[in-house]
Amino acid sequence: MKFESVSLQRVNLSKLRWVFPLGASLLLWMVASGISGGVSVNLLLDNLTVACFVALVAVGQMLVVAAGDGSFDLSIPYVMTLAAYVSGKTSGGVNTHLLVAIVVGLVVGMAAGAFNGALVVGPGLPPIVATLATGYIAYTIILLMGNGSQVIVAPGLISFGQHSWHGLTLVVLAAVIVLAGVALLRGQGRYGMYLHALGQSRPAAALANVPVKRVIVLTFVISGLLAAVAGILLSGFAGGAFADMGDTYLIASVAAIVVGGTSVRGGESAIGATVFGATTISLLAAVLELSRAAIGVQDIVQGTVIIAVVVLVMRGQR
Template identity: 30%
Template sequence: MQRVHEQEAGAGSARAGQRNGKSKISQKSLGRYMGSLGLFLVILVFGIVLSILSPVFLSTTNIVNLLIQSTILAALAIGSTFVIMTGGIDLSVGSVLAVSSAVGLGLIEHHGMPVIVGVLVSLIIGIAFGIFNGFIITRFQVPALIVTLASMGIGRGIILIYTNGANISPVPDSYVYLANGRILGIPVILLLVGLLAVIAHIILSNTVYGRSVYASGGNELAARLAGIRTKRVITMTYVLSGLMAAVAGILLSARLESAGPTAGNGIELTVIAAVVIGGTSLFGGQGNILGTLLGVLLISLVSNAVNLLGVPPAWDQLVKGVVILVAALLDVYRRKYSKAGLSK
C-alpha cells in the first residue's frame, strides 16, 4: 500500500511539474506578445504626434509610400529574425542583396535570359551565401560576426568586379511589375512581403523546425542533448537569411529599375535594430515575426518623420544610431525581466 501511495505521489508531482512547465512557457509566450502590444502602442503614439506635426502624414499617398518603403527592410528583417533567434548575426545581408540582384538582372539584360531565370539565379546566389555562412560557422566554430563580415566583403568585391562599378539597367516591365504592379488596388510588393511574413510566422510557431530554432537559441547544448541537430538548424537560419536578402534585392532593383554596387550599403545595422526592437533577443531563444514587423514599422516611421519634418539627412543616421543603442538596452532589460519572471 505504501508503495502504491508513493507511486501516486510521484505521478502527482510529475503532473504538477508538467503544469508548472506549461505555465512558464505560456507566461513566456504571453510576455512576447505583450511586448509586441507595447511596441504597437509606441508606434500609435508616435503616429499621432507625427500627424499633428505634419498633416501630410495621414494622407493615403504617404501611408502607402511608407508601407512600400518598409518592404525591403521587412524582407531582410524576416530572414535575420531566424538567425538572431539562434544567438547569431548576419552582417552580409546588404551585400547579398546587392550581388544577387545585380547578377540576376545582368543575366536578363546583358545575356538575354528570361526574367524567371534571372530571378531564380538571384535566389540561388542568396541561398549559396547562406550555406557558406552557416557551414563555416557551425563546422569550424568561427564566430558569426567574423564569418558574415567576411561574406559582406566578398559580396561587395564580387559585385564591383561584375558591374565594374556601374549600375545595370534598364529593367523589363515584367520585372518592374513586382514593385509597381497592383492586384485589386493593393501593391504587389506589399502582398509578396506580407505572404512571406505569414509563411515565416507559421514556420516559427507551428513547425518542428520553428521549435528547434527557439530551443537552439535558448540553450544549444541542451537542445543537442535532446536530439536536435543544432548545426543543421543554425545553418538553415543563415540559408533563410540569404534567401530573404536575395528576395529583398529583387524587389529593390524592381523598385529602382536598376541594380548597382551601392545597393544595400549600411542596411545591416538597421535590420538588426528592427529585429531587436521587435522583441527578438540578441542572446537567442526569444522573438516572433509580428514583433519584427512592428520594429520595421517603427524605424520606417522615424525615417518618414525625418523627411516630412524637413530634418537634415545627417540627422537620420544619428537618430538610427540612437535607436540601435536603445534597442540593445531594451533587449538587456527584457532578458533580465524574463529571467526574473520565469524563476518565480
C-alpha cells in the first residue's frame, strides 16, 4: 500500500518567525501613537494586558491546531466564560475561599477540554463539531447560572486583575508564567515531539508508537485549561464575569496563530510567534477603535486582514 499524500515535513520552523509579528506590533503601535498624538508607553502597556488574554487562548488553540487533521477548538469562548462563572459563584464574591474557587474554575476548564477530547477520540467527531457541541452545552450552563446578568467575583481577584506597576499589570506576569510552563511542556518532554508527529501524519505517528489518543485528549485539556486561566483573569480585570465576555476571543485566537505565521494545517507550533501575533491583533483592534471607524467597518477590516494574512502565509509555505 502506498501513502502518496503522506509525507513527513521538516519540523524545523524558521527560528526568526516571531520577528514579523513583532515588527507588525511595533508598526501598529506607531500608527496608534500617530492617531492619538504622541508616542505613549502606557498605550502599549494597556494593550499588552489585553493581548495577554488573547495570547493565553491563542497558544491553546495553536496546540490544538498543531495536532492536525483540521483540528480547531471552537469551545474556547464558552469555556472561558464558564470557568469565570463557576469560579465567581464558588467564591460567592468574597475572598475567604478564593483559592478554592480559582482551582474549581481551572478544573472546569480542563473537564471541558477532556470532554472535547473524548468526543474526538471516541465517536470520532470532527474536532470542529465536537468543540462546537461542547461550547453550546457550556453556553447553556452559563445562561442558566447567570440569569442573564453578570456574576460577581471576589474583590481579591479584582485587585489582582487590576493591579498595575507603572502600567505593567500582574495579569501580564501571570500570563508569562503560565505560557512559560506550556513552552517547557512542549519543548522539553516527549509531548511536543508527539504533537508535531501527530500533526504531520497520523498514520506515521501511530506506526511510530505515538499514543495518538492520549496526546489528542491532553492537547484539548491544555487548551481548556488555558481558556479557563484567561477567563478567570479576565473576570478579575473586568471586575465581573459576563455571559458574552469570551465572544471575541475565538476569532482572535485563530487570527493570532495566522498572524504569527504558524501553519493552520498542523504539524508545527511556535509559541513566541503566536504571542506576538496576539499583540498584533490587539493593537490592530486598538488602532481601529482610535480611528473611530464605524463598528461594521472595523469588523470588515478584521475579517479581511485574517483572510489576507492566511493567504500570504500559506503561499509562502507551498
